[in-house]
Amino acid sequence: xxxxxxxxxxxxxxxxxxxxxxxxxxxxxxxxxxxxxxxxxxxxxxxxxxxxxxxxxxxxxxxxxxxxxxxxxxxxxxxxxxxxxxxxxxxxxxxxxxxxxxxxxxxxxxxxxxxxxxxxxxxxxxxxxxxxxxxxxxxxxxxxxxxxxxxxxxxxxxxxxxxxxxxxxxxxxxxxxxxxxxxxxxxxxxxxxxxxxxxxxxxxxxxxxxxxxxxxxxxxxxxxxxxxxxxxxxxxxxxxxxxxxxxxxxxxxxxxxxxxxxxxxxxxxxxxxxxxxxxxxxxxxxxxxxxxxxxxxxxxxxxxxxxxxxxxxxxxxxxxxxxxxxxxxxxxxxxxxxxxxxxxxxxxxxxxxxxxxxxxxxxxxxxxxxxxxxxxxxxxxxxxxxxxxxxxxxxxxxxxxxxxxxxxxxxxxxxxxxxxxxxxxxxxxxxxxxxxxxxxxxxxxxxxxxxxxxx
Amino acid sequence: xxxxxxxxxxxxxxxxxxxxxxxxxxxxxxxxxxxxxxxxxxxxxxxxxxxxxxxxxxxxxxxxxxxxxxxxxxxxxxxxxxxxxxxxxxxxxxxxxxxxxxxxxxxxxxxxxxxxxxxxxxxxxxxxxxxxxxxxxxxxxxxxxxxxxxxxxxxxxxxxxxxxxxxxxxxxxxxxxxxxxxxxxxxxxxxxxxxxxxxxxxxxxxxxxxxxxxxxxxxxxxxxxxxxxxxxxxxxxxxxxxxxx
Numbered sequence: 001x002x003x004x005x006x007x008x009x010x011x012x013x014x015x016x017x018x019x020x021x022x023x024x025x026x027x028x029x030x031x032x033x034x035x036x037x038x039x040x041x042x043x044x045x046x047x048x049x050x051x052x053x054x055x056x057x058x059x060x061x062x063x064x065x066x067x068x069x070x071x072x073x074x075x076x077x078x079x080x081x082x083x084x085x086x087x088x089x090x091x092x093x094x095x096x097x098x099x100x101x102x103x104x105x106x107x108x109x110x111x112x113x114x115x116x117x118x119x120x121x122x123x124x125x126x127x128x129x130x131x132x133x134x135x136x137x138x139x140x141x142x143x144x145x146x147x148x149x150x151x152x153x154x155x156x157x158x159x160x161x162x163x164x165x166x167x168x169x170x171x172x173x174x175x176x177x178x179x180x181x182x183x184x185x186x187x188x189x190x191x192x193x194x195x196x197x198x199x200x201x202x203x204x205x206x207x208x209x210x211x212x213x214x215x216x217x218x219x220x221x222x223x224x225x226x227x228x229x230x231x232x233x234x235x236x237x238x239x240x241x242x243x244x245x246x247x248x249x250x251x252x253x254x255x256x257x258x259x260x261x262x263x264x265x266x267x268x269x270x271x272x273x274x275x276x277x278x279x280x281x282x283x284x285x286x287x288x289x290x291x292x293x294x295x296x297x298x299x300x301x302x303x304x305x306x307x308x309x310x311x312x313x314x315x316x317x318x319x320x321x322x323x324x325x326x327x328x329x330x331x332x333x334x335x336x337x338x339x340x341x342x343x344x345x346x347x348x349x350x351x352x353x354x355x356x357x358x359x360x361x362x363x364x365x366x367x368x369x370x371x372x373x374x375x376x377x378x379x380x381x382x383x384x385x386x387x388x389x390x391x392x393x394x395x396x397x398x399x400x401x402x403x404x405x406x407x408x409x410x411x412x413x414x415x416x417x418x419x420x421x422x423x424x425x426x427x428x429x430x431x432x433x434x435x436x437x438x439x440x441x442x443x444x445x446x447x448x449x450x451x452x453x454x455x
Numbered sequence: 456x457x458x459x460x461x462x463x464x465x466x467x468x469x470x471x472x473x474x475x476x477x478x479x480x481x482x483x484x485x486x487x488x489x490x491x492x493x494x495x496x497x498x499x500x501x502x503x504x505x506x507x508x509x510x511x512x513x514x515x516x517x518x519x520x521x522x523x524x525x526x527x528x529x530x531x532x533x534x535x536x537x538x539x540x541x542x543x544x545x546x547x548x549x550x551x552x553x554x555x556x557x558x559x560x561x562x563x564x565x566x567x568x569x570x571x572x573x574x575x576x577x578x579x580x581x582x583x584x585x586x587x588x589x590x591x592x593x594x595x596x597x598x599x600x601x602x603x604x605x606x607x608x609x610x611x612x613x614x615x616x617x618x619x620x621x622x623x624x625x626x627x628x629x630x631x632x633x634x635x636x637x638x639x640x641x642x643x644x645x646x647x648x649x650x651x652x653x654x655x656x657x658x659x660x661x662x663x664x665x666x667x668x669x670x671x672x673x674x675x676x677x678x679x680x681x682x683x684x685x686x687x688x689x690x691x692x693x694x695x696x697x698x699x700x
Contacts, residue, residue: 005496307566307600308599348661359670371680374687
């Protein structure tokens with residue numbers, strides 16, 4: 001019945017609309033120098049924006065002052081040695097052809113390969129690893145394969161054709177050191193040559209080899225490695241930014257914006273370095289945004305707002321406090337709150353209630369982490385144990401269900417029942433060297449023996 | 456170089472009190488009456504959406520105007536209410552989200568605040584058939600926090616029942632404020648509101664009690680676990696910080 005009514009209503013609505021729109025459309029068609037059909041191509045309306053006619057008009061006006069013709073003229077190329085004359089189209093302005101050399105002649109670069117005399121060789125260039133013939137051969141090839149110098153292919157060509165097998169770096173080294181030595185030797189005074197690039201930066205063989213090796217490694221990175229690098233850098237950036245936010249919150253004057261930009265990249269690099277040594281171990285806990293800095297940035301953002309709802313503020317603070325916790329942990333916190341009869345979002349969010357709620361959540365996080373630690377220790381202990389523990393109830397796996405059940409038990413009015421028996425049993429456990437917090441000393445492994453007595 | 460006393464007074468009033476905040480507890484929501492026999496297809500309920508002080512105090516002391524943004528199917532869906540009580544009544548059949556934007560007086564802050572309330576007309580499974588006598592009521596409690604209030608604002612509201620002003624640093628001297636028109640204030644409060652019988656009572660005491668109990672339990676658990684951990688470690692109990700996470 002409702003549907004019919006709705007349809008009925010809307011049916012009458014549509015025809016009315018159509019009638020209204022048609023008459024105005026008819027009167028709008030006014031061709032202005034264009035046929036009606038062409039005008040309709042634009043949608044029946046004038047274009048909203050002019051196409052870039054304005055700029056084009058200017059250029060045409062300019063060219064009307066001068067007479068431009070195109071002529072088929074001969075030209076020579078100074079880069080050629082044979083005076084070959086070719087023809088091409090030339091833009092002639094007012095009857096005056098353009099002057100200057102062929103446009104592309106400047107790209108014909110040569111390298112001045114140094115030619116040394118035999119005397120000079122004896123004096124400066126003797127090297128244990130190189131015979132004179134080899135050196136001569138090298139320089140001869142360098143001269144022949146000159147143009148390819150820019151792309152370094154020359155040395156590859158030379159290395160390929162060289163009679164005794166010397167690799168590219170060695171050839172380059174010899175070439176540069178010889179050239180350098182000759183330069184220095186021929187210079188009237190050392191001061192003259194100091195500016196020359198050959199003298200300033202001598203060729204460093206080992207560095208070059210290292211550099212090329214690194215390049216090839218990067219090139220041959222697998223997709224997985226690339227992805228990991230990107231992740232690590234993103235992590236570093238996030239950490240750097242979290243630190244920056246914490247700092248910004250502490251110092252209200254944000255006058256350090258210029259430095260901050262620079263610092264951020266530095267810190268990202270440092271953080272990336274510190275992260276990269278152990279990427280595989282870091283990754284499971286990769287999203288470590290320090291809760292303290294997150295809280296500080298929340299406070300800063302609230303400060304900017306000036307006015308906000310307390311429930312909103314609490315939400316943000318809860319998020320900040322749980323920033324380092326995974327989704328599973330957060331779900332466990334919420335489950336715990338429900339078990340305790342606490343609303344996930346306070347019904348009456350006064351200042352006191354919000355403060356208590358936040359503290360409660362933090363305490364639950366602490367509780368859960370302690371439980372996890374205990375779990376780990378139990379698991380560790382069990383790997384040293386023999387079957388003696390098999391009969392006792394309440395051993396580690398299945399962990400989560402186990403501890404959830406424990407939680408339920410404790411929240412009954414009789415809390416003492418929880419701890420009693422288990423502590424006793426735990427005493428008997430074998431304990432390996434202590435884990436994270438306790439520094440593992442050799443004495444540690446001896447101590448558990450004290451507790452072994454009751455076995 | 457001589458400033459008129461007016462100008463310097465204005466400056467003083469605009470000065471912000473650092474590290475302090477003002478809280479205004481509010482309740483916002485809707486009351487909806489089913490129209491029963493008089494209900495038509497499109498006007499089945501009569502409802503009122505409102506923002507009131509949590510104790511029915513007059514919010515006009517901080518709120519300049521409230522803007523209720525209704526569903527686009529309503530005529531003039533943007534309804535502006537310029538004076539207390541900040542409420543809006545309408546009739547309709549649909550439930551939708553209403554955005555309530557609060558604009559505050561100029562000495563309070565220039566930033567508006569948004570509240571989101573889902574209009575509820577139908578009682579849902581638990582409450583049985585609809586009755587014209589008993590309305591559907593949904594209210595939410597919250598507190599508006601004003602950070603670093605200006606001295607002018609602070610002095611204006613410090614004795615107002617709608618506002619929670621924390622203890623101020625002893626050296627703060629607030630400028631005097633003209634005597635309040637007590638009658639005017641009473642007119643804006645919601646105590647005599649015809650709908651006030653349906654207003655919910657929000658008490659923080661219950662919630663605080665539950666929270667305190669919960670915290671106690673959790674703390675006891677934590678202590679127990681720490682003892683166990685230390686025994687397992689073979690070391691004397693240590694105070695471990697929460698940042699061990």
